[in-house]
Amino acid sequence: xxxxxxxxxxxxxxxxxxxxxxxxxxxxxxxxxxxxxxxxxxxxxxxxxxxxxxxxxxxxxxxxxxxxxxxxxxxxxxxxxxxxxxxxxxxxxxxxxxxxxxxxxxxxxxxxxxxxxxxxxxxxxxxxxxxxxxxxxxxxxxxxxxxxxxxxxxxxxxxxxxxxxxxxxxxxxxxxxxxxxxxxxxxxxxxxxxxxxxxxxxxxxxxxxxxxxxxxxxxxxxxxxxxxxxxxxxxxxxxxxxxxxxxxxxxxxxxxxxxxxxxxxxxxxxxxxxxxxxxxxxxxxxxxxxxxxxxxxxxxxxxxxxxxxxxxxxxxxxxxxxxxxxxxxxxxxxxxxxxxxxxxxxxxxxxxxxxxxxxxxxxxxxxxxxxxxxxxxxxxxxxxxxxxxxxxxxxxxxxxxxxxxxxxxxxxxxxxxxxxxxxxxxxxxxxxxxxx
Numbered sequence: 001x002x003x004x005x006x007x008x009x010x011x012x013x014x015x016x017x018x019x020x021x022x023x024x025x026x027x028x029x030x031x032x033x034x035x036x037x038x039x040x041x042x043x044x045x046x047x048x049x050x051x052x053x054x055x056x057x058x059x060x061x062x063x064x065x066x067x068x069x070x071x072x073x074x075x076x077x078x079x080x081x082x083x084x085x086x087x088x089x090x091x092x093x094x095x096x097x098x099x100x101x102x103x104x105x106x107x108x109x110x111x112x113x114x115x116x117x118x119x120x121x122x123x124x125x126x127x128x129x130x131x132x133x134x135x136x137x138x139x140x141x142x143x144x145x146x147x148x149x150x151x152x153x154x155x156x157x158x159x160x161x162x163x164x165x166x167x168x169x170x171x172x173x174x175x176x177x178x179x180x181x182x183x184x185x186x187x188x189x190x191x192x193x194x195x196x197x198x199x200x201x202x203x204x205x206x207x208x209x210x211x212x213x214x215x216x217x218x219x220x221x222x223x224x225x226x227x228x229x230x231x232x233x234x235x236x237x238x239x240x241x242x243x244x245x246x247x248x249x250x251x252x253x254x255x256x257x258x259x260x261x262x263x264x265x266x267x268x269x270x271x272x273x274x275x276x277x278x279x280x281x282x283x284x285x286x287x288x289x290x291x292x293x294x295x296x297x298x299x300x301x302x303x304x305x306x307x308x309x310x311x312x313x314x315x316x317x318x319x320x321x322x323x324x325x326x327x328x329x330x331x332x333x334x335x336x337x338x339x340x341x342x343x344x345x346x347x348x349x350x351x352x353x354x355x356x357x358x359x360x361x362x363x364x365x366x367x368x369x370x371x372x373x374x375x376x377x378x379x380x381x382x383x384x385x386x387x388x389x390x391x392x393x394x395x396x397x398x399x400x401x402x403x404x405x406x407x408x409x410x411x412x413x414x415x416x417x418x419x420x421x422x423x424x425x426x427x428x429x430x431x432x433x434x435x436x
Contacts, residue, residue, distance in 0.1 A: 008124040012264045013319045024059040027292035032056045038083040067301045073103045094142040095242040106296035118262045119152020122251035126236045130157030137185035139165040144246030166425040176206045183212040187219035188428035191359040194230025217427045222352030258323030265293040305331045337374045344430040350402045356384040360421045365433045375412040382418045
């Protein structure tokens, strides 16, 4: 059933700061005790700092506690960080790993229930309810995207089309035949679906979409506007990561002035990625989460590698939850080109402001004569690809000028024909680094 004022859980989402502080403190204290009792890794970490479980009574003490990294998850593969017996684990998810070992996440039934709750809160922020049909084009299986959205959508009473990722022709068929009103997928795939609708000559009256829930990769506000133009929808940003719970860690409301973090379950901090000091609200840094309500595998100060800022002013929607800005990118996606920090989202913002380019691009990095070079492959849309060589050169020069003005470095701009950059059914591959 729909909640009043488009807020699924007003008691938590509109809590006074003192109430939230007290709740987080109780949760943190209980979580530290469970970790100390059941996880040797955390027990050793705490002992090294001379911390006993009873010492932690307030969330204000969080900054004195150790961090957890993805390397820690892999070193304790597969179940070394679980705080419950295997019999109490009802589901296991895993994200792919470059080292051969994925990062494994376990869930108790209570964890699954909490996950459905936070996704229900997220979807309610986008006014998604029992009258909607949501086409979930995130991947199902070990990846958390598909099943995470699925359970939350059912909780709000929406009709679910669990199509998973890929098979664009079938995506369009289901979208039209089943009258989907909501699309959930990565933003790059949403842009691809929008282009495919035009290519297939599907009439706008056959598409009933009104909103989209997009995440799993950084995307700019310029990309948002492009998707909204292609699909004639309102596009919302959802944030999550498998290690923390999956999608539903934070979500945009109708005000779209940052993602509300469900801080009654996930306590956020911003740290300097090198010094590790906690930064004040409003400063850009690395996002860190402590998962105080998770049973199977709680994480203490998990370093996400995502770069963003936090804001705590009450939102016009009525929620008091802390808000995180759209992620600029990831520290491990950041390119350092001749001493300048470059994120794919910065290049994307330039390209999406130009009418001649498509939402598809790649950054290719090479090292020549001990000097790094950055080549930007830019896909030109079909109506401009047929322009004369002189007109294409003008487009290339304009892109070159705009990127140089933003980044302060020279790049090699190469225009490529429409549909020549490989489309991804999941996360788009933006960077090809040949310096290894």
